[in-house]
Amino acid sequence: MKQWSRIIPFKSQNSRMETWIYDDSDIKKRYEVDVTLGKPIDITALKLNELENFHAQVVATRDSRTNLFQSVNMREVTLCPICQRKTDKNIPPIFEVYTAHYVQCPSCLHCYVATVPSDESLHRFYASNKEYQKIYTDKRTADIRVQQVALPKAEWAIHQYYKLYGKKPHSVLDVGAGSGHFVQACRSLGLKADGVEISESGREFCKTYFGFELANCDFTREWQRFKDYDMVTFWAVIEHVSNPMAMLAAGSKIVFGKEGLVVADVPRWDSFSTAVQNQFSNSVIRHLDPLGHINCFTDSSLATAYVLNNLDIVSAWYFGMDAYELVTQLSHALPDGKIIETLKSSIPAFQKSIDLAILSDEMVFAGKPSSL
Numbered sequence: 581m582k583q584w585s586r587i588i589p590f591k592s593q594n595s596r597m598e599t600w601i602y603d604d605s606d607i608k609k610r611y612e613v614d615v616t617l618g619k620p621i622d623i624t625a626l627k628l629n630e631l632e633n634f635h636a637q638v639v640a641t642r643d644s645r646t647n648l649f650q651s652v653n654m655r656e657v658t659l660c661p662i663c664q665r666k667t668d669k670n671i672p673p674i675f676e677v678y679t680a681h682y683v684q685c686p687s688c689l690h691c692y693v694a695t696v697p698s699d700e701s702l703h704r705f706y707a708s709n710k711e712y713q714k715i716y717t718d719k720r721t722a723d724i725r726v727q728q729v730a731l732p733k734a735e736w737a738i739h740q741y742y743k744l745y746g747k748k749p750h751s752v753l754d755v756g757a758g759s760g761h762f763v764q765a766c767r768s769l770g771l772k773a774d775g776v777e778i779s780e781s782g783r784e785f786c787k788t789y790f791g792f793e794l795a796n797c798d799f800t801r802e803w804q805r806f807k808d809y810d811m812v813t814f815w816a817v818i819e820h821v822s823n824p825m826a827m828l829a830a831g832s833k834i835v836f837g838k839e840g841l842v843v844a845d846v847p848r849w850d851s852f853s854t855a856v857q858n859q860f861s862n863s864v865i866r867h868l869d870p871l872g873h874i875n876c877f878t879d880s881s882l883a884t885a886y887v888l889n890n891l892d893i894v895s896a897w898y899f900g901m902d903a904y905e906l907v908t909q910l911s912h913a914l915p916d917g918k919i920i921e922t923l924k925s926s927i928p929a930f931q932k933s934i935d936l937a938i939l940s941d942e943m944v945f946a947g948k949p950s951s952l
Protein backbone atom coordinates (compact mmCIF):
# COMPACT_ATOMS: atom_id res chain seq x y z
CA MET A 581 0.00 0.00 0.00
CA LYS A 582 1.42 3.40 -1.05
CA GLN A 583 0.43 5.96 1.55
CA TRP A 584 0.83 9.66 0.91
CA SER A 585 -0.02 12.48 3.25
CA ARG A 586 0.65 16.21 3.20
CA ILE A 587 1.01 19.03 5.71
CA ILE A 588 -0.44 22.30 4.43
CA PRO A 589 -0.89 25.74 6.00
CA PHE A 590 -4.45 26.92 6.80
CA LYS A 591 -3.86 30.25 5.09
CA SER A 592 -5.18 30.29 1.54
CA GLN A 593 -2.47 31.63 -0.77
CA ASN A 594 -1.37 30.90 -4.31
CA SER A 595 2.20 29.99 -3.41
CA ARG A 596 3.33 28.03 -0.36
CA MET A 597 5.57 25.30 0.96
CA GLU A 598 4.01 21.93 1.81
CA THR A 599 5.50 18.79 3.33
CA TRP A 600 4.64 15.57 1.49
CA ILE A 601 5.23 12.25 3.21
CA TYR A 602 5.51 8.87 1.48
CA ASP A 603 5.21 5.57 3.33
CA ASP A 604 5.03 2.17 1.64
CA SER A 605 6.25 0.19 4.68
CA ASP A 606 9.71 -0.38 3.11
CA ILE A 607 10.49 3.21 2.17
CA LYS A 608 9.63 6.36 4.10
CA LYS A 609 10.36 9.69 2.43
CA ARG A 610 9.67 13.32 3.15
CA TYR A 611 9.66 16.12 0.58
CA GLU A 612 9.47 19.87 0.99
CA VAL A 613 7.35 20.86 -2.01
CA ASP A 614 6.95 24.36 -3.40
CA VAL A 615 3.29 24.53 -4.44
CA THR A 616 1.72 27.04 -6.87
CA LEU A 617 -2.08 27.33 -7.14
CA GLY A 618 -3.80 28.84 -10.20
CA LYS A 619 -2.85 30.25 -13.58
CA PRO A 620 -4.60 33.27 -15.18
CA ILE A 621 -5.81 32.56 -18.69
CA ASP A 622 -8.31 33.92 -21.22
CA ILE A 623 -9.86 30.55 -21.88
CA THR A 624 -12.64 31.61 -24.26
CA ALA A 625 -10.15 33.29 -26.64
CA LEU A 626 -8.07 30.12 -26.62
CA LYS A 627 -10.87 27.66 -27.16
CA LEU A 628 -12.39 29.51 -30.12
CA ASN A 629 -12.42 26.41 -32.29
CA GLU A 630 -13.92 24.25 -29.54
CA LEU A 631 -16.65 26.74 -28.57
CA GLU A 632 -17.68 27.30 -32.18
CA ASN A 633 -18.15 23.57 -32.69
CA PHE A 634 -18.96 22.26 -29.21
CA HIS A 635 -22.18 20.46 -30.16
CA ALA A 636 -20.65 18.93 -33.30
CA GLN A 637 -17.60 17.84 -31.32
CA VAL A 638 -19.77 16.13 -28.71
CA VAL A 639 -21.45 14.05 -31.42
CA ALA A 640 -18.14 13.24 -33.18
CA THR A 641 -16.36 12.34 -29.92
CA ARG A 642 -19.25 10.23 -28.61
CA ASP A 643 -19.58 8.29 -31.90
CA SER A 644 -15.87 7.66 -32.44
CA ARG A 645 -15.24 6.57 -28.82
CA THR A 646 -18.34 4.37 -28.62
CA ASN A 647 -17.34 2.63 -31.88
CA LEU A 648 -13.71 2.24 -30.87
CA PHE A 649 -14.46 0.83 -27.41
CA GLN A 650 -16.83 -1.76 -28.85
CA SER A 651 -14.33 -2.93 -31.49
CA VAL A 652 -12.43 -6.23 -31.40
CA ASN A 653 -9.00 -4.61 -31.23
CA MET A 654 -9.01 -4.19 -27.46
CA ARG A 655 -6.58 -5.01 -24.70
CA GLU A 656 -7.33 -5.60 -21.03
CA VAL A 657 -5.12 -3.62 -18.68
CA THR A 658 -4.24 -6.35 -16.19
CA LEU A 659 -1.81 -4.29 -14.05
CA CYS A 660 -1.94 -0.76 -12.68
CA PRO A 661 0.18 1.28 -15.15
CA ILE A 662 1.94 3.01 -12.22
CA CYS A 663 2.53 0.54 -9.35
CA GLN A 664 1.88 -2.73 -11.26
CA ARG A 665 -0.73 -3.98 -8.80
CA LYS A 666 -3.06 -6.51 -10.45
CA THR A 667 -6.36 -5.04 -11.69
CA ASP A 668 -9.08 -6.48 -9.45
CA LYS A 669 -12.15 -7.23 -11.59
CA ASN A 670 -14.30 -7.47 -8.45
CA ILE A 671 -13.82 -3.78 -7.73
CA PRO A 672 -16.53 -1.84 -9.60
CA PRO A 673 -15.51 0.92 -12.06
CA ILE A 674 -15.52 4.47 -10.74
CA PHE A 675 -16.77 6.04 -13.99
CA GLU A 676 -18.34 4.92 -17.25
CA VAL A 677 -18.14 7.02 -20.39
CA TYR A 678 -18.99 5.96 -23.97
CA THR A 679 -18.92 2.25 -22.86
CA ALA A 680 -15.36 2.64 -21.47
CA HIS A 681 -14.73 2.06 -17.76
CA TYR A 682 -12.29 3.87 -15.48
CA VAL A 683 -11.06 1.84 -12.50
CA GLN A 684 -8.96 2.98 -9.53
CA CYS A 685 -5.92 1.17 -8.17
CA PRO A 686 -6.49 0.60 -4.43
CA SER A 687 -2.76 0.86 -3.75
CA CYS A 688 -1.42 4.00 -5.52
CA LEU A 689 -4.92 5.44 -6.29
CA HIS A 690 -4.16 5.76 -10.03
CA CYS A 691 -7.23 5.88 -12.31
CA TYR A 692 -7.11 4.17 -15.69
CA VAL A 693 -9.34 2.81 -18.43
CA ALA A 694 -9.62 -0.94 -17.77
CA THR A 695 -9.95 -2.10 -21.40
CA VAL A 696 -8.23 0.05 -24.02
CA PRO A 697 -7.64 0.04 -27.78
CA SER A 698 -4.51 -1.92 -28.77
CA ASP A 699 -1.18 -0.04 -28.86
CA GLU A 700 -1.21 -0.24 -32.68
CA SER A 701 -4.67 1.39 -32.86
CA LEU A 702 -3.59 4.12 -30.44
CA HIS A 703 -0.36 4.79 -32.34
CA ARG A 704 -2.26 4.92 -35.63
CA PHE A 705 -4.80 7.31 -34.13
CA TYR A 706 -2.23 9.80 -32.82
CA ALA A 707 0.06 9.52 -35.85
CA SER A 708 -2.68 10.27 -38.37
CA ASN A 709 -5.65 11.92 -36.67
CA LYS A 710 -5.71 15.55 -37.71
CA GLU A 711 -8.93 16.12 -35.74
CA TYR A 712 -7.08 15.47 -32.49
CA GLN A 713 -4.44 18.10 -33.22
CA LYS A 714 -7.01 20.54 -34.61
CA ILE A 715 -7.25 22.86 -31.60
CA TYR A 716 -3.45 22.94 -31.43
CA THR A 717 -2.95 23.55 -35.15
CA ASP A 718 -5.45 26.41 -35.34
CA LYS A 719 -3.42 29.35 -36.68
CA ARG A 720 -5.89 31.87 -35.22
CA THR A 721 -5.01 30.77 -31.67
CA ALA A 722 -1.33 29.78 -32.12
CA ASP A 723 0.12 33.04 -30.81
CA ILE A 724 -2.35 33.19 -27.90
CA ARG A 725 -1.44 29.56 -27.12
CA VAL A 726 2.28 30.39 -26.98
CA GLN A 727 1.68 33.53 -24.89
CA GLN A 728 -1.01 32.30 -22.51
CA VAL A 729 -0.37 28.57 -22.25
CA ALA A 730 3.19 27.70 -23.23
CA LEU A 731 5.07 30.76 -21.94
CA PRO A 732 3.73 30.60 -18.34
CA LYS A 733 4.57 26.88 -18.33
CA ALA A 734 8.10 27.54 -19.62
CA GLU A 735 8.61 30.32 -17.07
CA TRP A 736 7.33 28.14 -14.22
CA ALA A 737 9.56 25.19 -15.19
CA ILE A 738 12.65 27.38 -15.64
CA HIS A 739 11.95 29.08 -12.31
CA GLN A 740 11.79 25.70 -10.51
CA TYR A 741 15.14 24.78 -12.07
CA TYR A 742 16.61 28.14 -11.08
CA LYS A 743 15.49 27.78 -7.46
CA LEU A 744 17.22 24.41 -7.24
CA TYR A 745 20.48 25.12 -9.00
CA GLY A 746 20.84 28.91 -9.02
CA LYS A 747 20.96 29.08 -12.82
CA LYS A 748 18.75 28.52 -15.85
CA PRO A 749 18.78 25.10 -17.57
CA HIS A 750 21.12 24.99 -20.53
CA SER A 751 18.74 22.91 -22.63
CA VAL A 752 15.18 21.63 -22.61
CA LEU A 753 13.69 18.58 -24.31
CA ASP A 754 9.90 18.56 -24.67
CA VAL A 755 8.52 15.05 -25.19
CA GLY A 756 5.17 14.90 -27.00
CA ALA A 757 5.74 18.44 -28.19
CA GLY A 758 2.43 18.62 -30.14
CA SER A 759 2.72 21.53 -32.54
CA GLY A 760 5.82 22.96 -30.87
CA HIS A 761 4.28 25.77 -28.76
CA PHE A 762 6.26 24.96 -25.59
CA VAL A 763 9.54 24.54 -27.51
CA GLN A 764 8.87 27.87 -29.20
CA ALA A 765 8.19 29.51 -25.80
CA CYS A 766 11.51 28.17 -24.39
CA ARG A 767 13.37 29.39 -27.48
CA SER A 768 11.80 32.84 -27.10
CA LEU A 769 13.29 32.88 -23.58
CA GLY A 770 16.73 32.23 -25.03
CA LEU A 771 17.11 28.53 -24.20
CA LYS A 772 18.26 25.70 -26.40
CA ALA A 773 15.03 23.73 -26.78
CA ASP A 774 13.90 20.81 -28.91
CA GLY A 775 10.93 18.47 -29.10
CA VAL A 776 9.87 14.94 -29.93
CA GLU A 777 6.47 14.37 -31.57
CA ILE A 778 4.94 11.39 -33.38
CA SER A 779 1.99 13.31 -34.87
CA GLU A 780 2.67 14.18 -38.49
CA SER A 781 0.24 17.14 -38.53
CA GLY A 782 1.82 18.48 -35.31
CA ARG A 783 5.33 18.30 -36.82
CA GLU A 784 4.15 19.89 -40.09
CA PHE A 785 2.44 22.76 -38.28
CA CYS A 786 5.55 23.39 -36.19
CA LYS A 787 7.78 23.49 -39.26
CA THR A 788 5.45 25.77 -41.22
CA TYR A 789 4.39 28.09 -38.43
CA PHE A 790 7.41 28.21 -36.10
CA GLY A 791 10.09 27.23 -38.64
CA PHE A 792 11.84 24.33 -36.88
CA GLU A 793 11.69 20.52 -36.95
CA LEU A 794 10.52 18.22 -34.16
CA ALA A 795 12.11 14.77 -33.93
CA ASN A 796 9.93 11.79 -34.90
CA CYS A 797 10.96 8.80 -32.79
CA ASP A 798 9.98 6.40 -30.02
CA PHE A 799 11.33 8.33 -27.03
CA THR A 800 11.22 5.35 -24.64
CA ARG A 801 13.55 3.38 -26.95
CA GLU A 802 15.71 6.19 -28.31
CA TRP A 803 16.11 8.40 -25.23
CA GLN A 804 19.92 8.13 -25.45
CA ARG A 805 19.82 10.42 -28.48
CA PHE A 806 18.82 13.17 -26.04
CA LYS A 807 21.07 12.48 -23.08
CA ASP A 808 22.70 15.94 -23.09
CA TYR A 809 19.51 17.82 -22.15
CA ASP A 810 19.14 18.94 -18.55
CA MET A 811 15.40 19.50 -18.36
CA VAL A 812 12.87 17.00 -19.77
CA THR A 813 9.21 18.00 -19.94
CA PHE A 814 6.00 16.05 -20.61
CA TRP A 815 3.05 18.42 -21.09
CA ALA A 816 -0.21 16.46 -21.33
CA VAL A 817 1.52 13.37 -22.72
CA ILE A 818 1.93 10.48 -20.28
CA GLU A 819 -1.83 10.15 -19.72
CA HIS A 820 -2.16 9.13 -23.38
CA VAL A 821 0.23 6.17 -23.39
CA SER A 822 -0.17 2.61 -22.13
CA ASN A 823 3.12 2.75 -20.24
CA PRO A 824 3.55 6.17 -18.63
CA MET A 825 6.27 4.75 -16.35
CA ALA A 826 8.48 3.99 -19.37
CA MET A 827 8.23 7.65 -20.44
CA LEU A 828 9.17 8.95 -16.99
CA ALA A 829 11.92 6.32 -16.67
CA ALA A 830 13.50 7.53 -19.93
CA GLY A 831 13.27 11.15 -18.72
CA SER A 832 14.80 10.16 -15.39
CA LYS A 833 17.71 8.38 -17.13
CA ILE A 834 18.49 11.50 -19.18
CA VAL A 835 18.92 13.63 -16.04
CA PHE A 836 20.51 10.91 -13.90
CA GLY A 837 23.50 12.13 -11.89
CA LYS A 838 23.36 15.72 -13.14
CA GLU A 839 21.65 18.99 -12.27
CA GLY A 840 18.45 18.04 -14.01
CA LEU A 841 14.69 18.32 -13.68
CA VAL A 842 11.79 16.21 -14.97
CA VAL A 843 8.47 18.01 -15.36
CA ALA A 844 5.18 16.18 -15.99
CA ASP A 845 1.75 17.71 -16.51
CA VAL A 846 -1.31 15.44 -16.28
CA PRO A 847 -5.12 15.47 -15.90
CA ARG A 848 -6.19 15.15 -12.27
CA TRP A 849 -8.93 12.84 -11.05
CA ASP A 850 -9.82 14.57 -7.76
CA SER A 851 -11.17 17.67 -9.45
CA PHE A 852 -14.31 19.69 -10.01
CA SER A 853 -14.25 18.73 -13.71
CA THR A 854 -14.56 15.06 -12.71
CA ALA A 855 -17.68 15.94 -10.69
CA VAL A 856 -19.13 17.91 -13.63
CA GLN A 857 -18.44 15.09 -16.11
CA ASN A 858 -19.98 12.55 -13.74
CA GLN A 859 -23.24 14.48 -14.21
CA PHE A 860 -22.78 15.05 -17.97
CA SER A 861 -21.07 11.84 -19.05
CA ASN A 862 -22.86 11.77 -22.41
CA SER A 863 -21.17 14.96 -23.63
CA VAL A 864 -17.53 14.53 -22.56
CA ILE A 865 -15.00 15.92 -25.06
CA ARG A 866 -11.99 16.58 -22.80
CA HIS A 867 -10.66 15.55 -19.33
CA LEU A 868 -12.25 12.07 -19.00
CA ASP A 869 -12.21 11.36 -22.74
CA PRO A 870 -11.43 7.62 -22.52
CA LEU A 871 -9.45 7.60 -25.76
CA GLY A 872 -7.27 10.60 -25.06
CA HIS A 873 -6.88 10.09 -21.35
CA ILE A 874 -6.48 6.35 -20.78
CA ASN A 875 -4.74 7.40 -17.55
CA CYS A 876 -6.04 9.99 -15.11
CA PHE A 877 -3.72 10.74 -12.21
CA THR A 878 -4.26 11.43 -8.55
CA ASP A 879 -1.69 13.32 -6.49
CA SER A 880 -0.82 9.94 -4.99
CA SER A 881 -0.31 8.14 -8.30
CA LEU A 882 1.82 10.85 -9.92
CA ALA A 883 3.90 11.23 -6.76
CA THR A 884 4.35 7.44 -6.63
CA ALA A 885 5.43 7.46 -10.29
CA TYR A 886 8.14 10.01 -9.42
CA VAL A 887 9.40 8.06 -6.39
CA LEU A 888 9.53 4.77 -8.32
CA ASN A 889 11.53 6.50 -11.08
CA ASN A 890 14.11 7.88 -8.63
CA LEU A 891 12.88 11.44 -8.82
CA ASP A 892 12.50 13.63 -5.73
CA ILE A 893 9.47 15.94 -6.00
CA VAL A 894 10.47 19.57 -5.46
CA SER A 895 7.51 21.53 -6.90
CA ALA A 896 3.85 21.14 -7.82
CA TRP A 897 1.44 23.39 -9.69
CA TYR A 898 -2.36 23.11 -9.77
CA PHE A 899 -4.62 24.85 -12.29
CA GLY A 900 -7.38 23.85 -14.66
CA MET A 901 -10.41 24.38 -16.85
CA ASP A 902 -13.03 23.23 -14.35
CA ALA A 903 -15.11 26.41 -14.50
CA TYR A 904 -14.96 26.36 -18.31
CA GLU A 905 -16.06 22.72 -18.18
CA LEU A 906 -19.13 23.59 -16.07
CA VAL A 907 -20.11 26.52 -18.28
CA THR A 908 -19.74 24.61 -21.57
CA GLN A 909 -21.63 21.59 -20.23
CA LEU A 910 -24.47 23.83 -19.01
CA SER A 911 -24.53 25.57 -22.37
CA HIS A 912 -24.75 22.20 -24.12
CA ALA A 913 -27.50 20.94 -21.78
CA LEU A 914 -29.52 24.19 -22.01
CA PRO A 915 -28.79 25.45 -25.52
CA ASP A 916 -30.30 28.91 -25.39
CA GLY A 917 -27.06 30.50 -26.61
CA LYS A 918 -26.80 32.89 -23.68
CA ILE A 919 -25.04 30.87 -21.01
CA ILE A 920 -21.50 31.24 -22.34
CA GLU A 921 -21.99 34.94 -23.09
CA THR A 922 -23.43 35.57 -19.62
CA LEU A 923 -20.91 33.56 -17.64
CA LYS A 924 -17.65 33.76 -19.58
CA SER A 925 -16.35 36.82 -17.75
CA SER A 926 -16.85 34.96 -14.43
CA ILE A 927 -14.84 31.90 -15.47
CA PRO A 928 -11.43 33.21 -14.22
CA ALA A 929 -12.86 34.11 -10.77
CA PHE A 930 -14.58 30.72 -10.42
CA GLN A 931 -11.40 28.95 -11.49
CA LYS A 932 -9.27 30.88 -9.02
CA SER A 933 -11.41 29.62 -6.12
CA ILE A 934 -11.34 26.08 -7.47
CA ASP A 935 -7.52 26.22 -7.74
CA LEU A 936 -7.08 27.61 -4.22
CA ALA A 937 -9.19 24.72 -2.92
CA ILE A 938 -6.97 22.30 -4.94
CA LEU A 939 -9.90 21.00 -6.95
CA SER A 940 -8.15 21.73 -10.27
CA ASP A 941 -8.33 19.26 -13.14
CA GLU A 942 -4.67 19.59 -14.11
CA MET A 943 -1.40 19.35 -12.17
CA VAL A 944 2.31 19.56 -12.86
CA PHE A 945 5.06 18.02 -10.75
CA ALA A 946 8.76 18.76 -11.03
CA GLY A 947 11.35 16.34 -9.67
CA LYS A 948 15.12 16.21 -9.48
CA PRO A 949 17.25 13.07 -9.68
CA SER A 950 17.31 11.43 -6.25
CA SER A 951 20.91 10.44 -7.05
CA LEU A 952 22.01 14.05 -6.52
Ligand SMILES: [Zn+2]
Pocket residue numbers: 660661662663664665685686687688689690
Ligand atom coordinates in the same frame (compact mmCIF):
# COMPACT_ATOMS: atom_id res chain seq x y z
ZN1 LIG B 1 -1.36 1.46 -8.62
